Amino acid sequence: MENSGELVHIGRPKRSKVRREPNPKRASRGKGVYIHTFGCQMNVYDSEKLALLLESDFETLDSPEDADLILVNTCSIREKAEHKLYSLVGGFKNLKERNPDLLIGVGGCVAQQEGKNILSRSPLVDFVFGTHNLSEVPNLVARAQSGVTGQVAVEYRDEWEELPLAGKGGRASTFVSISRGCNKNCTYCVVPTTRGPEVSRPVAEILQEIRLAAIRGVREVTLLGQTVNSYGLDLLPRMKFSELLELVAEIEGIERIRFTSPHPQEIRSDFFEILENNPKVCKHIHMPMQSGSDPVLKAMNRNYRMKKFYSIVEGVRAACPEVAISTDIIVGFPGESDSDFEATLEAMERIRFDSSYSFAFSERPGTKAAEFTNQLPLEVRKERLARLQALQDQHTQEKLDSWLGRETEVLVDGFMKSAPQRVQGRNSQNILIHFDSEYDDLGPGVFVSGRITRASRYTLHAERIRQGVSNEVPSR
Ligand code: SF4
Known part of the structure; x- marks a missing residue:
């Protein structure tokens, strides 16, 4: 559970009520698929692959009302994952009544864990596919269209699943998956169960996908x-992560490389070296700490201790003084004492993270920590979370304020929701930056230098100084 879980849609998000009548604008088109994605970047990436797998038969839609196929890509990291799934699918009931040919498929981590139980719990669902079975989805759809019911594909694969490489044009940045699964077995996490053991993707395929992007x-x-x-630890010959970063950095057109999430136990000297020496590697590290207390780290089966974590933070800052460091923290883990929690606050004071995703511990079915008998009362977990988040807000604001008057290079990635004529983007430290004036010549894919004029909550505001590397997205 190294990443935050948020609700994401493929296509532009829309919260609209279900319409009773078919949309006349879609009547003349081919079939449409709506993909609803819960969870982390990995799920977003998988949903993009699903859209590509289906694109010869289905146009990707922004909303479910006129869909012929709905896919729900689930996440079991956040609370009430199953409840969210069944409540979402239940909301599609009237769409099914209106269009009996509408198919609904459920995939992702909940599907991997629950398999055929999903079909028995929700008669609206036509088929289920697991985290290793994306490439089977076109066949599942075709068979469901021909009347086959109750299909479940949740078998693990040892090899890397072959999926389409090319993504959509017209965007400044993209995710690329380089490995799947996890061998760490943190006691609170379902990922090793839902995604299986760690498998590295072949390097040639990674580089080819990035070249195409x-x-x-x-x-x-x-x-x-x-x-x-x-x-790369499972590849023959073995490959270091830093070697992969070097290869990616050689790809023409790629100006920035990010990665998420590094595990503290796997950080070695080559990591500091590449951060210091390769200008394409962004000055931002998201490194999950989870707790500032050694006994809690032990109970979590996080196999590093705070001495090591502090030394990594020092090493990263020595290699790259301008680096931003963010983290994940769980509070209220079973058995977390007042002094354990204080140790986490002390760690935050000492490290002063730029930002953090923090959660109150909640039991995930199928994990060891869910069975621990020393669970803390919910009020304690919530109260600790509120204290921790208040401290983080203070640190985040201090960090943002420290940017006032400074110059920073921004990769424009889109337009502000509140003012669609103005661009926004991120700097190397991954801070969201809004430009307060309109610049007709700026668009996604352009680098621009800005001077920070104002800091608001989680966002910086800038005025343009000059355009940076000219990297406009080619028109097509
Ligand atoms: S088991 Fe631990 S390291 Fe692996 S994904 Fe879960 S939280 Fe991250």
Whole structure:
């Protein structure tokens, strides 16, 4: 559980009520698929692959009302994952009544865990597919269209699943998965169960996917893996994560490389060296700490201790003084004492993270920690979370304020929701930056230098100083 879980849609998100009548605009088109994605970047990436797998038969839609196929890509990391799934699918009932040919498939981590139980619990669902079975989805759909019911494909594969490489054009950055699964077995996490043991993706395939993305105008790539920096340990010959970063950095057109999430146990000297020496590697590390207390880390089966974590933070900052460090923290883990929690607050004071994703511990079915008998009362967990988040807000604001008057390079990635004529983007430290004026010549894929004029909550505001590397997305 190294990443935050958020609700994401493939296509532009829309919260609209279910319409009773078919949309006349869609009547003349081919079939449409709506993909609803819960969870982390890995799920977003998988949903993009699903859209590509189906694109010869289905146009990707922004909302479910006119869909012929609905896919729900689930996540079991956040609370009430199953409840969210069944409540979402239940909301599609009237769409099924209106269009009896509508198919609904459920995939992702909940599907991997629950398999055929999903079909028995929700008669609206036509088929279920697991985290290793994306490439089977077109066949599942075809068979369901021909009347086959009750299909479940949740078998693990040892090899890397072959999926389409090319993504959409017209975007500045993209995710690329470099490994799948996890061998760490943290006691609170379902990933080793739902995604299986760690498997590194063949390097040639990773590089080919990034090359294609660069040709389509992508300038920034985020490499994804549950423990992204243990990439290559299972390959023959072995490959270091830093060697992969070097190869990615050589790809023409790619100007920035991010990765999420590195595991503290796997960080070695080559990691500091590449951060210091390769200008394409972004000055931002998201490194999950989870707790500042050694006994809690032990109970979590996080196999590093705070002495090591502090030394990594020092090493990262020595290699790259301008680096931003963010983290994940769980509070209220079973058995966490007042002094354990204080140790986490002390660690935050000492490290002063730029930002953090923090959660109150909640039991995940199928994990060891869910069976621990020393669970804390919910009020204690919530109260600790509120204290921790208040401290983080203070640190985040201090960090943002420290940018006032400074110059920073921004990769424009889109337009502000509140003012669609103005661009926004991120700097190397991954801070969201809004430009307060309109600049007709700026668009996604352009690098621009800005001077920070204002800091608001979680966001910086800038005025343009000059355009940076000219990297406009090619028109197509
Ligand atoms: S088992 Fe631990 S390291 Fe692996 S994905 Fe879960 S939280 Fe991350």
